[in-house]
Amino acid sequence: MWRNIVSNFLTLAIVIMIALAGLVAWAKRQYVEPGPLAQAMCLRVAPGANIRGVSGDLESGGAIRSAYIFRTGAQYQDKAGQLKFGSYLIEPHSTMEGIVDQITAGGPSTCGTELVFRIGVSGNEVLLRELDPATGDYKQIAEYNPESEKPPEGFESKAEAADVRTRVTVVDGVTSWQIVQGLREAPFLDGTIGDVPAEGSLAPDSYEVKRGADRQALLDMMEARQAKILADAWAGRADGLPYANPEQALTMASIVEKETGVPSERAQVASVFVNRLEKGMKLQTDPTVIYGVTGGKGMLGRGLRQSELRKATPYNTYVIDGLPPGPIANPGRAAIEAALHPDSTKYLFFVADGSGGHAFATTIAEHNKNVAAWRAIEKKAKESGSAN
Template sequence: MWRNIVSNFLTLLIVILVALGGLVAWAKRQYTEPGPLAQAMCLRVAPGASIQGVSGDLVDHGAVSSAYIFRTGAQYEEKAGKLKFGSYLIEPNSSMQQIVDQITAGGPSTCGTELVFRIGVGGNDVLLRELDPKTGDYEKVAEYNPETETPPEGFEAKAEAPDVRARVTVVDGVTSWQIVQGLKEASFLAGTIDGVPAEGTLAPDSYEVKRGADRQALVDLMKDRQSKILADAWAGRAEGLPYDSPEQALIMASIVEKETGVPSERAQVASVFINRLEKGMKLQTDPTVIYGVTEGKGVLGRGLRQSELRKATPYNTYVIDGLPPTPIANPGKAAIEAALHPDSTPYLFFVADGSGGHAFATTIEEHNRNVAKWREIEKQRQENASGN
C-alpha cells in the first residue's frame, strides 16, 4: 500500500511540476511576446511612482494583459525599483519586457508636453505642445511672443512640470545676432554667450535641451553641426562651380536662403546667381543690401530706398562685383546643398510671380515682362486692401 501511495504522490508531483513549468513558460511568453496595445499611447511615470501603479495604468489602457505578470517580470529582471519618471511613447504591440526596459532606462521623455522656444526671422515665440500618440503629430496647447506678450494663464505652471521637455528651434535664414538674442530670452537656459558668432556658421535646426543647459554649449553645438554640414556638402559638390572655398559656397547658400522660401526653387535660384557670376554680371540681390543696412540685427521693416541701392557698401551687390564678404544669414542644409548642387539652367533673372514663388527669365526683355506682371499684381493687391 505504501508503495502505491508513494508512487501516486510522485506521479502527482511530476504532474504539478510539469504544469508549473508550462505555466512559467506561458507567463514568459506573455512577458516577451508582442502585447495587445492597438494604438500608441503616452505613459506618464510620475516621480516616486511604483511598479504596481504603473502596471495598473498599463492594464487600464490595454497595453498589457496582466499586471501581475508585468510586475513579476520586472521583479525577476531586478528592474521593479528602477523606474525613471518621465513621459514615454509606448508603441503598438510593445511587449511587457520592452515597456519595462523603456521606463527603467531613463533618458529624455519621448511624448507628453514639450516647451519650445522658436527663433524666427521676424521674431521669437514660446509654445507648449503635446504629442498625440495616435497620430504622431504635435498639437499646440498655448503660445505667446516673449517680446510683446505675457505668458497665458497657467502656462508657466505647465511649462515647469518636471517631465516637460525643452527645445530650441532655429528657423532657416535667421542671423547669428538674432540667434544670440533669442537664446538670451530663453529663460530655461543658463550662462552667457561669448559674443556673436560669425554669420552663417550656426546650423538652423531643432535642438532638444535640458533645463539649465549652457547657452554657449548650445551655440558651440550649432557651430559644429553647421561645420559638418558644409564640409560634407563641399566634399560632394558638383564640378565647375565658381567658388574658391567652402566659405564662398556658404555665402551663396545664405543668399539663396533669403531669396526664396519655396524648397523646389532653391537650386534654380542658385543657378541664376552662378550664371551671373560666370558671365561677370553683378548679383543685384536685395537681401544683401538689406543686410548691409541692418547688419543682421533684426528686420528692415520697409522697402529699400534708392539711396541705399546706390550706396557703395561691401554688401551692395548692385554696386560690387561678385559675392559679398560674408554670409547674410545662417542657411539651412537644403540651401547649402542647392548652392553646391545647382540646377543647370540658362536663367539670369527672376522676380516674384504672386504665388509665393518666382518667374525665371533668360533675357532682359522676358524679365521686364515678368516684372510688369508682378507690379500689376502688387497694384491689384493694394487696391483690394484699400477697398476693405
C-alpha cells in the same frame, strides 16, 4: 493502501509540477512576445511611481495583457525598483520585456509635453506642445511672444513639470545676432554668451537641451554642426562652381536662403546667381542690401529706398561685382546643398509670381514681362485692400 496513497500523491505532485512548468512557460512567452497594443500610447512615469501603478496604467491602456506578469517579470529581472520618471512613447505591439527596459533605462522623454523656444526671422515664440502618439504629430497647447506678451494663464505651471522636455528651434535664415539675442531670452537656459559668432557659422536646427543648459555651450554646438555640414557639402560639391572656397559657397547659400522660402526653388535660384557670376553680371539681390543697412540686427521693416540701392557698400550687390564679403544669414542645410548643387539652367532673372514662388527668365525681355505681371498682381491686391 499506503502504497496507493503515496502513488496517487506522487502522481498528483507530478501533474501539479507539469502544470506549473507550463504556466511558467506560458507567462514567459507572454512577457517576451509582442503585446496587444494596436496604437502607440504615451506612458507617464511620475516621480516616485512604483511598478504596481505603472503596470496598472499599461494594462488599462491596452499595452499589456497582465499587470501581474509584467510586475513579476520586472521583479525577476531585478528592475522593479529601477523606474526612471519621464514620458515614454510605447510603440504598437511592444513586449513587456521591452517596456520594462524602456522605463528603467531612463534618458530623455520620448513623448508627452515639450517646451520650445523658437528663434525666427521676424521674432521669437515660446511654445508648449504635446505629442499625439497615434499620429506622431505635435499638438500645440499654448504659445506667446516673449518680447511683447506674458505667458497665458497656467502656462508656467505646465511648462515647469519635471518630465517636460525643453528644446531650442532655430529657423533657417536667421542671423547670428538674432540667435544670440534669442538664446539670451530663452527662460530655461543658463550662462552668458561671449561675442556674436561669425554670420553664417551657426546651423539652424532643432536642439533638445536640458533645463539649465549653458547658452554658450549650445552656441558652440551650433557652430560645430554648421562647420560639419559645410565641410561635407563642400567635399561633395558639383564641378565647375565659381567659388574660391567654402566660405564663398556659404555666402551664396545665405543669399539663396533669403531669396526664396519655396524648397523646390532653391536650386533654381542658386543657378541664377551662379550664371550671373559666370557672366560677370552683378547679382542685384535685395537681401544683401538690406543686410548692409541692418547689419543683421533684426528686420528692416520697410522697403528699400532708392538712396540705399545706389549707395556703395560692401553688401550692395547692385553696385559691387561678385559676392558680398560674407554671409547675410545662417543658411540651412538645404540651401547649402542648393548652392553647391545648383540646377543646370540658363536663367539670369527671377521675380515673384504671386503664388509665393518666382517666375524665372533667360532674357531681359522675358523678365520684363514677368515683372509687369507681378506689378499688376501688386496693384490688384492694393486696390482690393483699399476697397476693404
